[in-house]
Amino acid sequence: MEAEDALRRRVVEVLAEEFELDPEKMVPEATLYEDLGLDSLDAVDMVVVLEKTFGMKLTDEEALRSIRTMEDLFQFLLRLQAAER
Amino acid sequence: MRVVVVGSGVSALTAAAILAKNGRQVLLIERQPEFGGALRQFKRKKIAFDVGFHYTGCAGSGEILDLIWSYCAIRPRLRVLPLGSEGHDRFEFTDRTPAVRGYFSYPRLAEELRQHFPAERAGIDTYLAAVRQICADVPFYHPEQPLLPFLRGYKNRPTSLAEFLVRHIGDRYLRAVLAAPGFLYGVPQSQASLEVHALVAHGYYSGAYTLDGGGQSLVDAFLAVLAASGVEMRSGESVEQVLVEGEKVVGVELAGGERVAADQVIYTGHPATLMGRVPASLFRPAYWHRLAGLANSLSLFAVFAEGERELDIHQGPLNYYLLPGSGDILSADPETPRQRRPMMMTGTRTAADELLHQGRNGIILLGLGYWQEVRQFEQSSSGRRPPGYEHYKARVAEEMIGVAEKRWGAVSGTIRPLAVGTPLTFRDELGAPEGCAYGAMHCLGQYNPEVRTRLPGLFLAGQSTVMTGVAGASISGLIAAGEILGLEQLWQDVVRCR
Structure with missing residues (x-):
């Protein structure tokens, strides 16, 4: 659980910084596009940032495309981390 | 409705020609005194040397270059020379015979x-x-x-x-x-x-195809068409700032302070060099970090020389390659000893109508180079290099000539150097960071930027943005023009040139 919280905090921290977002608004149910104002042009930048931050390859295009909310993103990264162990 | 095109390599020339054909007012601005970027030739002892263009694919009838060149109305000005079914590159190994075609x-x-x-x-x-x-x-x-x-x-x-x-x-x-x-x-x-x-x-x-008159013939064809279609072209001037108002491009500012109004800007410099030319606040930090972190393609050492004999590309190979017998043929390690790096020899092509006036025994040797090797001289600029650099350059050239004469002396005869290019030369002459031969690498794990950017009216097209080579650069120019004109419609119009 602790590791999970750390990952959530890190995601919020790094995305807030790299995309100039308000961390207060980055709650689990916030949608990346509508609530946080990201768009398709940001998608690749986000992949680059997350790959660098967590040292993982975000290879599953299908899963990436289905991410709508912050919680979807957390779950996606947690699954990836678990798979790498 | 003006478009400013920054740079004048293949991608810039292609974009400018397409936009002009569609009625846009175009201003093309080149930092160097001459237009043409990597396609430009230079002459030594009456031999015209190509720096960036030696041969290309995709130029056969109905292929993408043929289509783009036809659409841009430059195709009638070019003599495209197919190599034919016997055309080949010759691959030799340091420790194995025979050569493979x-x-x-x-x-x-x-x-x-x-x-x-x-x-x-x-x-x-x-x-x-x-x-x-x-x-x-x-x-x-x-x-x-x-x-x-x-x-x-x-x-x-x-x-x-x-x-x-x-x-x-x-x-x-x-x-x-x-x-x-x-x-x-x-x-x-x-x-x-x-x-x-x-x-x-x-x-x-x-x-594979060559052009009669080399890369310069492509530049000249474009310049003639651009001039005829009213494109304004300025060389020896650099764009310092892309001007933005209300998150939209409104023009550019030149080095002298002159401001030119424009609705769109196509920037064909290396994407990383956009930094400082666009207000930082327009892009998210993630995008800037991505541009700044782009890993560049490999660089080259080039020896432009005069051989004793002319290389006949119609009888023999187009290019002679010497590949290392062990390890990767293109190693990522800048410490790779030179004898374990690949090298290539090719001849210059003389335009048919200039045979009488030109030297014909031009030879170009290209060897894999790394930025790290010349980094110690990075503070110097063209024409003002320290003596240590000149020695270093001469030694590399001598070594490459030694290998070439030993390998291919039977076809080339003695090779006398006339000019030498290093990663530093390419950095300064072609605006290529780290002397990269093909812009930011298109490789595993790297996400190259798209042509369109988050800033409406600003597009990237140069330094192999979409893909490498003359074909890749032409496609980059086509896409940049298409982002302005409407991509799918332009594509249909270009394809209709078949």
Whole structure:
């Protein structure tokens, strides 16, 4: 659980910084596009940032495309981390 | 409705010609005194040397370059010379004979490879089929396909070329011959993706072409058409700032302070050099970090020389390659000793109508180079290099000439150097950071920026933005113009030139 919280905090921290977002608004149910104002042009930048931050390859295009909310993103990264162990 | 095109390499010239044809007012601004970027030739002892253009694929009838050149109305001004089914590159190894011929033809190449490597028949077929298969969905090879799904759609994760080759090919010399098109996109073998490799190799295996008069003839053809269509062209001036109001491009500011109004700007410098030219607040930090962190393609040492004899490309090979017998043919390690790096020799081509006035025995040697080797001289600028650099340069040239004479002296005779280029030369003459031969690498793990940017009216097109080579740069220019004019409609109009 602790590791999970750390990952959530890190995601919020790094995305807030790299995309100039308000961390207060980055709650689990916030949608990346509508609530946080990201768009398709940001998608690749986000992949680059997350790959660098967590040292993982975000290879599953299908899963990436289905991410709508912050919680979807957390779950996606947690699954990836678990798979790498 | 003015468009400013920054730079004047192939991508810039292509974009400018397409926009002018569609009624846009275009201003093209080049920092160097002459237009043409890497396609420009220079002369020594009456020999015209090409720096960036030696041959290309995709220029056959109905192929993408033929279509773009026809659409831009420059095709009638060019003499495209196909190499024919016997045309080939010659691949030699430091520790193996005989040489392998890399034909610019799928059937001839397959035949040659099977003959040299009979035990690898299945692997050869698998490799060639994979290259073709990857290109089957690429509209630039199959113009009947729409452009947008390819450009905007998600791409499958690229796969490793090295892993693919190890899985299917047992013989390391054969692997080296198959990896050799890596020379044409400048990515270390260990970082190359099968998908990008296939895009380049497919063109190469489908036919090779030179231009009568070399790369300069392409520049001259474009300049003539641009002048006739009223494009304003200014050289020796640089764009310092892209001017923005209300998150929209409104013009550019030149080095002297002059401001030019424009609705769109196509920037063909290296994407990383956009920094400082656009207000930082316009892009999110993530985008800037991505541009700044782009890994660049490999660099080169080039010796421009005079041989004792003319290389006859119609009788013999187009290019002579010497590949290292061990290790990767393109190593990622800047410490790789020079004898374990690949080298290439090619001859200059003389325009048919200038035969009387030009030297004909021009020889160009290209060797793999790394920025790290010349970094100690990075503070110096063109024409003001320290003596240590000149010594270093002369030593590299001497070494390369020694290898070439030993290998190919029978065809070239004695080789006398007339000019030498290093990664530093390419950095300063071509605006290529770290002297990269092909811009930011198209390789595993790297996400190259798109042509469109978050700032409406600002587009990237140069330094191999979309792909490498004359074909890649022309496509980059086409897409940049298309982002302004409407991509799918432009694509249909270009394809209709068949």
